[in-house]
Amino acid sequence: SQQGEEDPQALSIQEGENATMNCSYKTSINNLQWYRQNSGRGLVHLILIRSNEREKHSGRLRVTLDTSKKSSSLLITASRAADTASYFCATDAWGWSEYGNKLVFGAGTILRVKS
Amino acid sequence: NAGVTQTPKFQVLKTGQSMTLQCAQDMNHNSMYWYRQDPGMGLRLIYYSASEGTTDKGEVPNGYNVSRLNKREFSLRLESAAPSQTSVYFCASSESGKSYNEQFFGPGTRLTVL
Numbered sequence: 001s002q003q004g005e006e007d008p009q010a011l012s013i014q015e016g017e018n019a020t021m022n023c024s025y026k027t028s029i030n031n032l033q034w035y036r037q038n039s040g041r042g043l044v045h046l047i048l049i050r051s052n053e054r055e056k057h058s059g060r061l062r063v064t065l066d067t068s069k070k071s072s073s074l075l076i077t078a079s080r081a082a083d084t085a086s087y088f089c090a091t092d093a094w095g096w097s098e099y100g101n102k103l104v105f106g107a108g109t110i111l112r113v114k115s
Numbered sequence: 116n117a118g119v120t121q122t123p124k125f126q127v128l129k130t131g132q133s134m135t136l137q138c139a140q141d142m143n144h145n146s147m148y149w150y151r152q153d154p155g156m157g158l159r160l161i162y163y164s165a166s167e168g169t170t171d172k173g174e175v176p177n178g179y180n181v182s183r184l185n186k187r188e189f190s191l192r193l194e195s196a197a198p199s200q201t202s203v204y205f206c207a208s209s210e211s212g213k214s215y216n217e218q219f220f221g222p223g224t225r226l227t228v229l
Contacts, residue, residue: 004157030214030215031214031215033217040223041222041223042119042205042207042220042221042222042223043158043205043207043218043220044220045217045218045219048215048217050215088157088158092214102148102160102163102173102212102214103160103214103218104157104160104174105150105157105158105159106157107155107156107157108157
């Protein structure tokens with residue numbers, strides 16, 4: 001079963017608007033990462049947030065982490081058509097001893113930015 | 116640097132045929148991974164190699180075998196392909212197996228099993 005679950009499954013916005021995607025997970029984690037996947041391509045790492053961090057920024061990206069709620073959010077500000085992609089959260093499987101520290105990916109949010 | 120490369124890009128097999136998916140990285144990474152991605156699902160780990168000379172099962176290893184040929188190369192073999200193995204396969208690598216290391220992905224192999 002997947003550790004992370006993204007919400008919403010799909011999101012369509014206008015260029016210039018902000019896009020927010022959420023990720024919930026089940027077990028305690030050390031780190032949470034966000035990845036982007038353009039259509040027909042491999043995943044590209046966006047940002048990592050550690051379990052002792054609450055917020056992190058990278059350019060137009062803002063990630064928050066609430067370990068008490070076991071959830072994270074990815075905010076993309078001033079979206080562009082080029083942001084159209086699928087976005088995945090990935091958690092380590094701490095406490096899920098079968099997989100040790102390997103990453104477990106959610107099903108992703110499909111973001112479409114209309115120009 | 117090419118990063119992570121995968122061959123072939125596309126493949127169509129008949130049920131029962133075998134094939135090997137090739138993956139290579141030029142980043143001197145220790146850890147390598149094979150995932151499969153199915154519609155509406157995230158990536159699921161098939162096998163991984165924490166370091167040269169070691170391999171271990173992931174979440175969905177049945178029907179697959181792997182070989183870590185050297186530090187650069189990690190291949191995935193389907194011995195007797197089944198329609199359920201129709202998927203997009205991604206190879207990835209990271210500096211180590213620690214979860215704070217980002218993973219670098221190849222472009223994927225789209226496999227159809229008829």
